[in-house]
Amino acid sequence: MSAIGRMVCSLSHDMRHSLTAIYANAEFLERHDMCIRERADLVLEIQKAVLTMTELLDSLLQFGCTGRNNPRVRTCVSLVVEKAVAAVKFHPDGRDVSITVGRLPSAEADIDALNLQSAIFNLLLNACQAATSSTDVPEVNICLAEVDDRIYVTILDNGPGIPASVRSTLFDPFVTAGKPNGTGLGLTLARRIAEEHGGSVCLEESNPKGAVFTLSLTKNRSPDLEDLIVVSPTSSD
Ligand SMILES: Nc1ncnc2c1ncn2[C@@H]1O[C@H](COP(=O)(O)OP(=O)(O)OP(=O)(O)O)[C@@H](O)[C@H]1O
Ligand SMILES: [Mg+2]
Structure with a gap:
């Protein structure tokens, strides 16, 4: 039950972000000053957000039927980063931010691509939200590094840094500051997903000119314990 609870919690969190993007794009579509090309892009983004939500629901159904998380698949992590960047650019809080890659x-690493994309998206969205509240032109940068058997994804922003009120509890659930609709789950979920990939999420730096977060993961994961359990036939079989 606790595993299902965690899954539902993370799914509801991610679906809220997809719904926010769909709502904002639908509002844009109502405007009369848009050309056909811009309208087509907005419709495409709505379709992508719906597909993401469908994938999330599919993973919940799969978990309900089999009790297993999404399988780890050897994937190029840069593709996951690019997808997360594309998704955050269409979120209303990412639209006006200059995001450089x-x-x-x-x-490559053995990953649950959907979950990892969600973790990177949450870090990027936080960075965009912080950068937007700075007096400078909002800027976010993301890059990837490979060191031995580890991969590091680093996200920098030029926002005002982490508010002092949440600095020591940043990764605890429901800790939020300065956001009208913040649930305070983004960092908790991002760190948990990174830990499931043999890594973590760390705050590297925070000052009045910006913040830097790093998500790390291990490239080669040994199979989960549950994958190694062989169900032996009972004596009645
Ligand atoms: N890059 C950042 N710069 C400044 N503050 C940040 C940054 N990232 C996180 N924070 C602070 O940490 C708090 C917790 O972040 P977290 O992502 O867990 O929750 P949230 O963004 O408030 O809500 P949500 O669940 O929608 O993500 C934020 O409310 C914000 O105050
Ligand atoms: Mg957040």
Whole structure:
């Protein structure tokens, strides 16, 4: 039950962000000053957000039927980063932010791509929200590095840094500051997903000119314990 509770919690959190993007794009579509090309892009983004929600629901159904999480698949992590960047650019809080992508080596790892994309999206969205509240032009940068058997995804922003009121409890659930609709789950979920990939999420730096977060993961994961359990036939079989 606790595993299902965690899954439902993370799914509801991610679906709220997809719904926010759909709502904002639908509002844009009502405007009369848009060309056909812009309208087509907005419709495409709505379709992508719906597909993401469908994938999330599918993973919940799969978990309900089999009791297993999404399987780990060898994937190029830079592709996951690119998808997260594309998704956050269509979120209303990411739309006006200049998001630059730095070095993206084509490192591969055994990952749950959907969950990892969600963790990176949450870090990017926080960075965009913080950058928007700065007096400078909002800027966010993301890059990827490969060191031995680890991959590091680093996200920098030029926002005002982490508010002092939440600095020591940043990764605890329901800790939020300065956001009218913040649930305070984004960092908790991002860190948990990184831990499930043999890594973590750390705050590297925070000052009045910005913040830097790093998500790390291990490239080669040994199979989960539950995958190793062989169900032996009972004596009545
Ligand atoms: N890059 C950042 N710069 C400044 N403050 C940040 C940054 N990232 C996180 N924070 C602070 O940490 C708090 C917790 O972040 P977290 O992502 O867990 O929750 P949230 O963004 O408030 O809500 P949500 O559940 O929608 O993500 C934020 O409310 C914000 O005050
Ligand atoms: Mg957040």
